[in-house]
Amino acid sequence: NSNTKSSPKSYPLIGNYLSISANRHRFIQWTSDAVHNSSTLTVVLRLPFGSNHVITGNPTVVQHILKTNFSTYQKGPISHTILFDFFGQGIFNVDGDAWKMQRQFYNHVFSAKSLRHFLHVVETELNERLIPILTVAAANNTVIDLQDVLQRFAFDNICQIAFEYDPTCLIPSMPHASLAVAFEDAIRITIERFRTITPWKIKKFLNIGSEKRLKEAVSEIRDLATKIVNQRKQELETVGSDKSVDLLSGIISAGDTDDRFLMDIVISFIFAGRDTTSAALTWFFWLIYKNPRVESEIMCEINRKPNSDTLVYDEVKEMVYTHASICETMRLYPSVPIDGKTAMADDVLPDGTVVKKGMMVSYHPYAMGRSEKLWGGDWSEFRPERWLEKDEGTETVRFTVRDAYTYPVFQAGPRICSGKDMAFLQMKRVVMGILRRFVVVPVVDGGGGEPVFVADLTSKMKGGFPVKIKERKK
Numbered sequence: 001n002s003n004t005k006s007s008p009k010s011y012p013l014i015g016n017y018l019s020i021s022a023n024r025h026r027f028i029q030w031t032s033d034a035v036h037n038s039s040t041l042t043v044v045l046r047l048p049f050g051s052n053h054v055i056t057g058n059p060t061v062v063q064h065i066l067k068t069n070f071s072t073y074q075k076g077p078i079s080h081t082i083l084f085d086f087f088g089q090g091i092f093n094v095d096g097d098a099w100k101m102q103r104q105f106y107n108h109v110f111s112a113k114s115l116r117h118f119l120h121v122v123e124t125e126l127n128e129r130l131i132p133i134l135t136v137a138a139a140n141n142t143v144i145d146l147q148d149v150l151q152r153f154a155f156d157n158i159c160q161i162a163f164e165y166d167p168t169c170l171i172p173s174m175p176h177a178s179l180a181v182a183f184e185d186a187i188r189i190t191i192e193r194f195r196t197i198t199p200w201k202i203k204k205f206l207n208i209g210s211e212k213r214l215k216e217a218v219s220e221i222r223d224l225a226t227k228i229v230n231q232r233k234q235e236l237e238t239v240g241s242d243k244s245v246d247l248l249s250g251i252i253s254a255g256d257t258d259d260r261f262l263m264d265i266v267i268s269f270i271f272a273g274r275d276t277t278s279a280a281l282t283w284f285f286w287l288i289y290k291n292p293r294v295e296s297e298i299m300c301e302i303n304r305k306p307n308s309d310t311l312v313y314d315e316v317k318e319m320v321y322t323h324a325s326i327c328e329t330m331r332l333y334p335s336v337p338i339d340g341k342t343a344m345a346d347d348v349l350p351d352g353t354v355v356k357k358g359m360m361v362s363y364h365p366y367a368m369g370r371s372e373k374l375w376g377g378d379w380s381e382f383r384p385e386r387w388l389e390k391d392e393g394t395e396t397v398r399f400t401v402r403d404a405y406t407y408p409v410f411q412a413g414p415r416i417c418s419g420k421d422m423a424f425l426q427m428k429r430v431v432m433g434i435l436r437r438f439v440v441v442p443v444v445d446g447g448g449g450e451p452v453f454v455a456d457l458t459s460k461m462k463g464g465f466p467v468k469i470k471e472r473k474k
């Protein structure tokens with residue numbers, strides 16, 4: 001790429017394979033550096049045997065692939081095959097009519113009415129499960145893994161809203177660890193398929209190594225999905241579909257009862273809901289620990305709210321400073337740090353990069369959030385104020401919406417995350433529920449250390465997030 005000041009070293013036949021392989025475990029940071037080093041914020045990775053992977057952090061290019069030329073940039077057949085064993089025909093792995101159909105159901109599920117119901121589900125899980133667990137941890141001064149706790153919280157939550165099924169992951173005995181590990185392994189191995197040139201199809205055929213593990217993990221996850229599907233079907237037969245607002249009931253009632261497809265829907269939903277909000281919240285608690293001024297501002301906002309266990313929807317919506325702090329967290333640690341499409345036809349990107357049919361073209365929210373060009377010289381500062389604006393006359397603070405293509409943390413365009421509003425509602429309510437009662441103190445010395453960023457598909461802390469919980473002094 002002629003725009004690149006210092007692009008990764010490329011060799012005939014193998015392209016950038018040596019650099020890619022050496023940086024496989026820090027792929028996100030490495031590609032982020034490469035994007036920053038490019039004057040156009042776009043780089044082309046040369047893959048073995050002449051295929052290329054375009055990675056961009058350029059908002060104009062992002063808009064081009066996610067909106068203007070939406071039909072050219074799809075999931076595509078290669079990605080579909082790689083993801084199929086885990087995601088099947090779920091929304092994350094389909095294009096065209098199959099996508100449109102599922103998208104409509106998701107839109108229905110995330111209507112304002114169901115968001116109100118969802119807030120109620122969050123509050124129940126918060127008051128009956130999360131707060132009691134944190135209370136015990138505070139009383140006993142124990143170290144807990146907050147990343148794990150938040151994932152369990154999100155898992156229970158999403159299953160209840162989407163399928164009216166309660167997997168009871170977040171209870172004091174912390175059960176179902178093997179299911180969580182199965183999810184983790186399945187995602188990691190699936191994503192590794194994109195980043196190795198080891199022929200995973202051969203390993204799969206021979207049922208060896210990581211592919212053997214993937215098969216086991218997927219089978220364990222599908223067992224849970226089958227249980228959920230059967231339970232919903234049975235309940236619909238006895239109770240009828242009138243009262244059900246959940247996603248799965250909607251699809252079953254509309255006449256689609258192919259079990260494999262219903263399971264795919266369950267898996268995609270759990271995936272979307274379990275890892276994304278918990279990843280953002282995990283980094284949020286780390287960043288406010290490092291920035292006590294921000295925590296104090298959030299506390300002022302929380303203390304202005306009525307001190308009740310149940311809050312009305314509008315009260316949670318109005319928490320602008322908390323909202324800004326979560327946006328700021330995801331600028332530095334976007335839950336999905338990189339996300340890819342496949343070009344379905346030859347094209348030229350607005351910055352001049354030539355794209356050939358079949359090439360992967362990814363946008364890189366992690367690189368974008370850390371770009372001086374896009375966020376200015378203070379990009380590394382955690383400063384929620386950059387999302388806020390004061391109304392001159394009234395002195396009220398308002399949230400300012402940023403251009404979705406400069407901040408594509410929820411993707412943008414027609415396939416923008418359909419759970420975005422729900423995600424914010426959940427995250428803000430959890431932040432409020434935890435901070436009103438407790439102070440979260442990361443265990444940095446004596447084993448914890450500074451968190452290490454790792455990303456298979458979502459931005460995690462390597463080895464978890466060990467914290468102590470203290471009761472907040474009134």
Ligand code: HEM
Nearest residue numbers: 092272273276277280335336409410411415417418419423
């Ligand atoms: C912090 C929270 C979240 C973030 C940052 C986030 C981010 C994203 C991103 C980047 C995509 C595009 C993925 C792709 O290329 O296929 C996406 C899609 C999607 N998200 Fe979220 N998400 C979040 C929470 C949620 C939640 C809680 C749900 C609800 C279960 C959800 C449901 C979906 C769905 C259904 C799609 C597919 C949309 C489509 O393809 O049309 N998300 N999200």
